[in-house]
Amino acid sequence: MKKRLSLLLAVSLVLGLLASCAPTTPGASGSSSPAPSGSAEPSNSSTPIGPKEVTVNLIQEPPELNSVLTTSTGSGDVLRHIMRGLVALDATDTPIPAIATKWDVSEDKKTYTFHLRDDAKWTNGDPVVADDFIYAWTMLFTADTAANYAGTWSSMILGADEHLNSKEPSAEVRKELDDLGYTGLPMGFKALDDTTLQVSLTNPYPYFLQVLSFYNFLPMNQKGVEAIGFDQYAKEVDKLVTNGAYKMTSWTHEDNIVMEKDPTYYDAANIKIDKITMVMISDAGAALNAFQAGEIDMLKVNADNRDILKAQGVEIHTYDDGGSWYFEMNTTLPGLNNSKVRRALTLGVDAETFVAKVVNNNSTVANSFVPPAIDQGKFTEACGPQITRGDYAGAKALLEEGLAEEGLTPATFKPVLIADDTTAAQKYAAFFKEQFKNNLGVDLDVQVMTYKNRIARMQSYDFSIVFAGWGPDYNDPMTFLDLFLTGSGNNHTQYSNPEYDQLVADARKEPDAAKRQDIMIEIEKILAQDAPIGYVYNRATDYVLSDRLTGYVCTAFTDMSLLEADIVE
Numbered sequence: 001m002k003k004r005l006s007l008l009l010a011v012s013l014v015l016g017l018l019a020s021c022a023p024t025t026p027g028a029s030g031s032s033s034p035a036p037s038g039s040a041e042p043s044n045s046s047t048p049i050g051p052k053e054v055t056v057n058l059i060q061e062p063p064e065l066n067s068v069l070t071t072s073t074g075s076g077d078v079l080r081h082i083m084r085g086l087v088a089l090d091a092t093d094t095p096i097p098a099i100a101t102k103w104d105v106s107e108d109k110k111t112y113t114f115h116l117r118d119d120a121k122w123t124n125g126d127p128v129v130a131d132d133f134i135y136a137w138t139m140l141f142t143a144d145t146a147a148n149y150a151g152t153w154s155s156m157i158l159g160a161d162e163h164l165n166s167k168e169p170s171a172e173v174r175k176e177l178d179d180l181g182y183t184g185l186p187m188g189f190k191a192l193d194d195t196t197l198q199v200s201l202t203n204p205y206p207y208f209l210q211v212l213s214f215y216n217f218l219p220m221n222q223k224g225v226e227a228i229g230f231d232q233y234a235k236e237v238d239k240l241v242t243n244g245a246y247k248m249t250s251w252t253h254e255d256n257i258v259m260e261k262d263p264t265y266y267d268a269a270n271i272k273i274d275k276i277t278m279v280m281i282s283d284a285g286a287a288l289n290a291f292q293a294g295e296i297d298m299l300k301v302n303a304d305n306r307d308i309l310k311a312q313g314v315e316i317h318t319y320d321d322g323g324s325w326y327f328e329m330n331t332t333l334p335g336l337n338n339s340k341v342r343r344a345l346t347l348g349v350d351a352e353t354f355v356a357k358v359v360n361n362n363s364t365v366a367n368s369f370v371p372p373a374i375d376q377g378k379f380t381e382a383c384g385p386q387i388t389r390g391d392y393a394g395a396k397a398l399l400e401e402g403l404a405e406e407g408l409t410p411a412t413f414k415p416v417l418i419a420d421d422t423t424a425a426q427k428y429a430a431f432f433k434e435q436f437k438n439n440l441g442v443d444l445d446v447q448v449m450t451y452k453n454r455i456a457r458m459q460s461y462d463f464s465i466v467f468a469g470w471g472p473d474y475n476d477p478m479t480f481l482d483l484f485l486t487g488s489g490n491n492h493t494q495y496s497n498p499e500y501d502q503l504v505a506d507a508r509k510e511p512d513a514a515k516r517q518d519i520m521i522e523i524e525k526i527l528a529q530d531a532p533i534g535y536v537y538n539r540a541t542d543y544v545l546s547d548r549l550t551g552y553v554c555t556a557f558t559d560m561s562l563l564e565a566d567i568v569e
Helices: 073-082 130-140 150-154 160-164 171-179 208-212 222-228 284-292 303-311 339-347 351-359 374-383 392-405 423-440 451-459 498-509 513-530
Strands: 009-015 053-057 087-089 095-097 100-105 111-116 189-193 196-200 246-252 256-261 275-279 298-301 317-329 416-420 445-449 465-470 533-545
Touching: 053 284, 073 246, 073 256, 073 275, 087 208, 095 100, 095 208, 130 189, 130 196, 130 222, 150 160, 284 298, 284 303, 298 303, 303 533, 317 339, 339 392, 339 423, 339 513, 339 533, 351 423, 351 533, 374 513, 392 423, 416 423, 416 451, 423 445, 445 451, 465 533, 498 513
Parallel strands: 009 465, 053 275, 053 298, 416 445
Antiparallel strands: 009 416, 087 095, 100 111, 111 196, 189 196, 246 256, 256 275, 298 533, 317 465, 317 533
């Protein structure tokens, strides 16, 4: 959700795929090893357990179903079906009413008043009320909760940043809180009554409603959470209190989750599928066999399995998943502390061939940071390409110039590529190793390690380069552009530029859309020049559906939704 996309590789050049989050492999279908076509008939019609039941491949165990703590796409795919927040996203990623039926916005666009429906219920029978949001958000912005995304959102809500960092609000912030009616409260949100919630922001954020669709802003039933214990909440099927279209009825860890339609859900009449089973098949070959056997109705596929299914006449669906993929470089290390070296490493890779031959789907080459999935590509078009590719001699000369400034040469500059122990990760690593050698004269060593060890290296900044992906949390360029602020928890590069930081702050405050876009384009220019990251590609994902499933939604901001789905009889 962010959504860190799953990490594939790491370098000391650490190559990593990061999701809105949870660990996945290239093509989002688990192992990249192709499954044999065997003798299976070329059919994609599954045999249902019941007339209104579907089975989809979640790929892997959701790492965290506590909505305050979660950061992963896989967890979000589950939460989307069992929980409901103030707003939701429709099939076009537009915010629509959910628990909130309507909202009022102040003239300065900084205070929202949400009017909640009075017929939403928790699975323990309690009504969903405004205080359920107050409880959840207070937990989110409390330091002891240790919510990974708290710092991402705290700058948006009045007083939340100070509360998260255990600081008293400044006199200016305190006065603003008091003037808005938050006297005695540390943060700018409160329940006016059971069905009215007021929220005040630090600036007018045009994407605030989209932010509210993110899982961290879901409500929590305080009575239920406290009875279970926050540290145990959402760890098992009987340790959840939910308010969504479905209630979880079974959870076999590392195997499957079963959800059944909740008849007390306020919009149950429009939920057509009675039962959803989410299986966790991480091996691409096993998943392909299950789909061909009619055991699952939705499968995300890598290039090899896509081609097998396409040859059998199965329709291949593709969507832009919003992932931007790039080299993330540790700017504190010798050689990589030089922006010329960092730019050269980016320009020394044939991204066109990488996309066409290695990724091998509808992904596109990235020549700037914000991907075209944001705002229907309008910002990417306005920004234009920030780098020019194809001049490998020029890239090598730039590399040599930058290394010389640091007392190094291509022969003495020897980054180590640390790769996950998967076929796909090693395939990516081999391509970059060849590119660095042929185009730049740099020897890249490749070392293989477990996912857990690589993540530990990244979190402790014990790497030189990461091939990383970031997926959007909301439909605005800022979901990407604020990643590399000084000290940001997601800034593994340790990059710091006061001008960059100031421009991000300016863009956050600018109410004029045209001026704000100009500021964000300046941020892109600085990022391309300083090059703490090196653009490679914008990811597309392929998937297949059984003939019986219709209305399935899959977008850059809604990774998987069956809320509008139905079964073709």
